[in-house]
Amino acid sequence: MIYRSKESYNITGAAMHVYNVLGSGFLEAVYQEALAIEFAKRGIPFEREKELKVFYDGHELKQTYRADFVCYGDIIIELKAVSELNDSHRSQVYNYLKATGSKLGILYNFGHSGGLEYERKVF
Structure with a gap:
């Protein structure tokens, strides 16, 4: 069974619709x-440009990341608009x-002219 498959399917369906409309x-x-x-x-529950705290050896660092979206409370969504992912x-x-x-x-790439590119990363 794929981890969070229903939620992933819902998120990807929304991303594909955006790509199909905007190209x-x-x-x-x-x-x-x-x-x-x-x-x-x-x-779909989401937080946009959610600040992500980083921890090292039990200490919260001052440096943070900012995810494009966090959906369903814990699925990190990162968007790109480039010719290809690297x-x-x-x-x-x-x-x-x-x-x-x-x-x-x-990871979604809206910049690829051949269609929406996306990759699931499970940690």
């Missing part, structure tokens, strides 16, 4: 705003998961 070529901020509208329409994008999601203890992150 590629916009800035990441445009997709983020449109996706917030789509999440709200579909009743390892630095994947590492960003992995680091968010590692720093927060969340188990699932989904």
